[in-house]
Amino acid sequence: MAKLTIRGEHRLHGTVRVGGRKNSALPLIAATLLADGSSRLENVPRIHDVATYREILQSLGARADWDPVHGRLTVHTGALAPREVSYHLATAMRASYYLLGVLLARFGQADIPLPGGDKIGQRPVDQHFKGLSALGAEVWIDRGIMRARANRLRGATIYLDVVSVGATIQLILAASLAKGTTTIQNCAREPHVVDVANFINAAGGHVVGAGTDTIRIEGVDRLVGPIHSVISDDIEAGTWMMAALATQGDVLVENVIPTHVTPIIAKLREAGAEVLEGGDSVRVISRERPRAITVKTLPYPGFPTDAQSQMTALLTCAAGTSYVTETLYDDRFRFASELARMGARMRVEGRTAVVEGVESLYGAPVQATDIRAGAALILAGLGAVGETTVYGLEHVERGYEHLEQKLLGLGADIRVYDRQGTAVG
Ligand code: UD1
16 A cells, blocks of 8 residues: 655645646546547646546547646547446546446447445435436446447436536536437536536537536537647645645645635635635645634535545644534545544534644544545644654545645655555655
8 A cells, every 4th residue: 555654844835736627637538539530638637547547548449648748638539439348447436437428429338337436425326327318318237337328319408406516527428419409407517517518619519508507518410529628626726725724834826726716715714824816826825723614515616525624634723613514425524533543633423523623633644545535634744743654645646646746845744655665756
């Protein structure tokens, strides 16, 4: 298991540049399979999930040329075929489920093992199935494999019972090649939904309303691979912003769209940070211990669930008692017991964590259980007294690019070890 050791109590200071958004890049990579010819994606994050997705594309016969220096992925779909995706690749992440709608729309058939991803509670796919069925597909689960068949998808009006980013993007992808008009109601409004719609439109499709709760898609017969730049990662940006407050540091986060991190900025200000917004940057300055606050996760533009763990970690050292309510996932406080090893005083009551701030945490060995929980433990370790070892670093590397270099660049005292226990970097 890869691990990271941190000697805490170093104030982070300096500049960090955010990469492309994971939750945009992955559906965009899936979307390239809808298009004839070649698509080029720019600003693709150098994260493990992208490498896995590339393997999936290759297993389906597509060519996926990766230029890590420029974060550029070029996909050629000439030899693409609707093969069954392997269990190991599909279960390495959640976003593999987008191939269900994509291969179905392109070939009339798709066989994708149920996806994996962070273990943060129940994560059903019923809305994906409901939507694809409404588009005329037969969709079922056969011994752990999602199977879908259709002659040609046809447009429909679909009301989503829950606001789901995954289902909204799934249905945009599938409907883009359907016959006729699809209307999706009660959509997710995340900027990555807009990013996917922009890609489809650049490829010759017709998607309107992305970013609102009703999206209309006019299906086309053919899409042609465009050049598209992935939007920047709000959660990576938010993590660095919160790290500044966790260490009473001064961090300039570049390549961020400030309006995408409005709720994080608001909460950091409430907690006592000075936040300066630039055109495509945010600077967070903190000189003292954070103040206790109340946080509740909600779909965009509410406070993102993917930033909840890091915020909770930061609040373990706030002055006073904080309340953090998680409304999206029913098991997203698993890291609480790990923070307790570092001296955090918190209890989970239903969907709310009650966090009694302590003066400071102390270093301890801890285990990352998912991407954001891992980031939260790193934040805790950065501010703690003594040495922290975060095991399970591979979870974090699924979603954070150049983690080690970025932390070192901000003055953290850290060391990364690979699975063999050898120090890397
Ligand atoms: C996506 C992200 C994940 C992120 C999460 C929260 C991808 C591939 N995954 O996950 O990284 O942590 O958003 O931002 O982008 N729901 C249903 N039925 C469905 C689909 C969803 O009940 O068919 C529920 C979920 O259980 C959850 C809520 O709707 O409570 C939101 O889910 P959704 O926005 O789809 O997130 P995920 O795809 O789980």
